[in-house]
Amino acid sequence: MVVDVGANRGQSVEEWADLFPGGHLLLLEGNPSTADVLDGVVxxxxxxxxxxxxxxxxxAGPEAAGGPAAAATIQVVRALVGNATRRVKFRSSVGGRSSELSGIFPDSTPESDTDKFAYTTIPMDTLDNVLRRATQTLPPALRVPPVAGTPRRRTYPVDLLKVDTEGWDVVALSGAPATLAATRMVLWECHIKMAVASGPRTTHAQAAALLDAFGFESYKLGRDALLRFDGDWYDRRLDVGPYMGWHNCLAVRRDEPLRRRLLSKLNGIQACAAPWGLTASV
Known part of the structure; x- marks a missing residue:
């Protein structure tokens, strides 16, 4: 199963369906206007x-045997994911267009550009709660357990958890212990909004520590190489200045059977050399 948190307008639906033929795609979108577009795409x-x-x-005719491979099933859930169950202020672009500046908006930050953005208050819930409800009618193998556990190897219900919540990814992951315990790989976005006043002020270090507790190694995905940043691989410069920009990050389990092959394909070199001129030391 693929869980896509922040599925936006469904730009990745076809890719997920190709990568996981016959699988289940669970698409979550918290922006009400964008969720309307996603419903239409699906x-x-x-x-x-x-x-x-x-x-x-x-x-094919009646004599044809077999048939095409089963298509992926798709489930859309309208849910804003965070680290608690409460109502929050949400900023969305006027007209329903996708925007990197849409998303959760702190109450303490003054509203701006009201001709371009609408500010509303909507419910937020943890990913664990959302997935528990969304998967309760699915086959048992796809249900997210109610509490964090340690599933046996290769029995994780979630093959891939993708999170793209416009800077609030680490917040969303912090409300998902049961989900992380039931997941093989996590793809999340380092967003410039992580570090600005209108964002959550989260860091790579926090993300790596959170994921490490559930058995994951953490990597930034560069064009030509991977940069590992969990444990002793962390470099403080990742959370300051020009390095705090838009990058995809991958967390893969240490006991994942495909780990070595996956990292080799993504990186091209075994040692995971550090791009951007950073070293691997603290």
């Missing part, structure tokens, strides 16, 4: 697949 995809299946069935 509905259109379902209609297209149904039409293609019907056409294939007619062309």
């Amino acid at each position: 509905a259109t995809r379902r209609q297209r697949l149904a039409a293609a299946a019907a056409e294939a069935a007619v062309g």
Whole structure:
């Protein structure tokens, strides 16, 4: 199962479906206007697949054996994910357009650009609570357990947890101990808003420590190489200045059977050399 937190307008739906054929895609979107677009994208995809299946069935004839591989099932959940169950201020772009500046907005920060953004108060919940409700009707193998545990190797319900909440990723992950315990790999975004006044002021160090507690190694994904940043690999400069920008980060379990092959494919070199001129020492 793929859990996409901050699925936006469904830009990754086809990619997830190709990578996990026959799997279950659980798409979460907290921006109400963007969720409307996501619903439309998913509905259109379902209609297209149904039409293609019907056409294939007619062309195949009654004597055809087997059939095409099962398509991924898709479930859309409207939910704003955070580290607690409460109502929060949310800023969204006027007109429903996706924006890097949309997202949770601190009450202590003055509202600005009211001609471009709408400010509302909407409910927020933890990822654990959202997934517990969303998976309770799925087959047992896909249900997220109610409390954090230590599943046996290769029995994780969530193959990939992708989080992109416009700077609030670490906050979302901190409210997901049961989910992290049930996940094989995590892909999250280091966002410039992590470090600004209108953001949560979270760091790579906090993310790495949180994920390390659940058995994950943490890497920043560069164009040509990986940069590991958990434990002794952490470099303080990752959380200051120009390094605190938009980068994708991958957390992979130390006991993941595909770990070595995956990292080799992503990195190209075994030693995970440090890009951006950073060293691996503290």
